[in-house]
Amino acid sequence: MYSDKVMDHFTNPRNVGELEAAADVGVGLVGNAKCGDIMKVFLKIDDGIVTDAKFKTFGCGAAVATSSMATEMVKGHTLREALQITNKAVAEALDGLPPIKVHCSLLAEQALHAALWDYAEKNGIEIEGLESPAADLEELERLGEEE
């Protein structure tokens, strides 16, 4: 069902982990436990360049693989370039996803955007073309409280 690339990124995910909260770290949390996917992406940004990326994901094989690929793809890019990483580009880099898993790649794109948004907010800057992320925050907060 999955391509070799998806299985590779699922079994050997790159960039699993977290980055400590700091002014130069943007954190994006998207998804919904009800649907079975939550992605948390951390981006470290120095001089307008993404120098490090980490993630934690609750989800299926495709969700883990797209998180891994998206964090690989974003490293070394400017904020503007990071914003251009679309779900389609992530899915293509993985040699495609089964049709029912396309929403996982959307989530990866949203997670990157949410992390960029968080960074921009923290630093009082505006990234052209970036909109406020539409995560299911209520649900995520509820889960956070239970933890």
Place this chain on the structure above:
Amino acid sequence: MGNAELERVYFDNAATTPVRDEVLEEMLPYFRERYGNPSSLYSIAGESKKAVETARERLANALNAEPGEIYFTSGGTESDNWAIAGTAERAAGKGRHLITSAIEHHGILNVFKKLEKNGFEVTYLPVDAEGLVSPEELEKAIRPDTILISVMYANNEIGTVQPIDDLAGIAAARGVPFHTDAVQAAGHIPIDLKKTKADMLSLSAHKFNGPKGVGALFIRKGKPLEPFLLGGHQEKGRRPGTENVPGIVGLGKAAALAVAEMPEESARLAALRDRLIDGILGGIPHTRLNGSRTKRLPGNVSVAFEFIEGESLLLLLDMKNICASSGSACTSGSLDPSHVLLAIGLPHEKAHGSLRLTLGRYNTADEAEYVLRELPPLVARLRDMSPLYKAGVKTMI
């Protein structure tokens, strides 16, 4: 056994089972040598006819029913569809209310959904935390216009065995036809249709080491049911179509073997099941058993692991050559997790982290130990990756 990786551990016997050698051997002549159509007059046709009737007797014996009450079908889904749609069509003039449970197989639920579109009203009985339907709730749900009650014998996901005698008894006392989907029960736990007052019962051969594509519907003598397929005179005109003779032969043989070996085999499986349940619950924190500890199919293990998603776990298990299944949305093609897990009260995020291991006659204690050894690190690996998990947190369940 050491730490060797096993070639394949097949723990998905509720999905399907391999055909037993003895079953296949009895089937084989009916493909090429005894290929006659049972409805024809020459002698090879007579052999086919006789084989079908022998299978009917064997299955009737296995269920403590009469051979005349057994109708062969293409499997569990057809039997379920036929029982419900056929009853509704026949009884629509008397009433348009039907009762079922919230945890039925889709072979049942989707027929009821279609009937609802066609103006019927359906009551879905809730289940308790163990997945049990309450006889009192059933009693209360019956109305003067109720024309059918259908409650499954045992659940495919969580293995809960319903108080089917009580439920069927209530239906009989109230004069409402009662159907039960026994696809997971038949061949695994005793079924006695002289004792259980069900009017109809569905089963499928491939769930107990028979072939795929063949099943049966028991229809109690004298009970009306509209045919589902229209055609020739086969099965007394109630289920037309040339008989799947090799399949029917295989069904009969598999049923006879399953019933003869049931006392020993079900005790063996129940011991393996309990070893797995105890080992998993004891070895992996933040884990709960889905379903009932005692009213449970001998081969069913269903557990929910917090903080992880089922499909990921299945992929990792597959790399260890372990075949299992999950109640996760990601395995079903929809975003919602299993309706069964939601019905027993699991919140969505926990239902997503469910794992089902179903045991069968070829599984061994070595395989159970292998799974118990391989599973905990895989769960830990996914939890380490999960944003919901922090090591050492209190249980959410």
